[in-house]
Amino acid sequence: MSPSKPKVLLLGEIDHERSKQAFESLSSIADLVKPKATNREEFLEEARSGAFDGVKACYRTFGSIGITGRIEGEVCKVLGEKGLRFVCHNGAGYDQCNIADCTANNIRVSNVPTAVDAATADTAIFLMLGALRSFNYPLLNLRKGDFRGKKPPPLGHDPEGKVLGILGMGGIGRNMKKKAEAFGMKVQYHNRNLLSEELSGGAKYVGFEELLKTSDVLSLNLPLNKSTHHMISTPQFEMMKDSVVIVNTARGAVIDEAALVKALDSGKVFSCGLDVYEEEPKIHPGLVDNPHVTLLPHVGTWTVETQTEMELWNIGNVRAALETGKLNSPVPEQKDMK
């Protein structure tokens, strides 16, 4: 008798034709299963009932948090006991997964770097220009049939000659750096590690406080974890230049949203461009009601090309897990996991 195939659990949807086919092709080496559950309680019940016995790897999407809740605690324990060894997260930011809980249950986690870089950096540039130029205000007025608004739109600022401070110089930060230079900006960065000259592309490395004190625009391009939660709050805003512009395409909770609203209201922050929020899909009323800020609903990677590449990359992680027992892009916290 041939040994039974392992199972792959699909949490969320695969949307694009090429990736649907790539996922289906895994059926030659694994049985592909989906949950019936629609919330965490039902999901745990389904797992305990044996429906996921033999699941070795799972492919999960950002939206699947609606089915499972965060990948932490009981979910890790129950799935780990049932044999789950790999969680392949389709996204760069994997803050929905508690890596310590996964490690404790012998579950390895991967994310999707690189494929997200260009589209997220494009979004950051859009938000930066929108915020610098205060484009949202005239956009709103025009749509209300009030061409430039009763009051003329506030004058914006040119990117040319301004200093862009990038906090987190990974793939997205580096991609944004190149694009910002095309607008005549000078780029400096702060990162956990100093980058080689080749990787930094000549951007100046500065300490965290110097970045805050000397940047005209501050862009957040770093992951959310315990040490970056509310990294930007009132004391940090106080250190910044007057009329600074803030751009966030990383994760909302890197900024203390209430402190940002206060800094906008006091004029310390000229404007901001945000794609991410502390409690998505809720947004602080002080942001929604402010006509001058540029807001997007977490669509940084929302293009056909990028979504397809992300799905394919994530399927590549599932395949590698099944065929070699290793993930192509394990999360850094687990790089040394035996």
Ligand SMILES: O=CC(=O)O
């Ligand atoms: O938010 C998008 C991602 O983490 O890839």
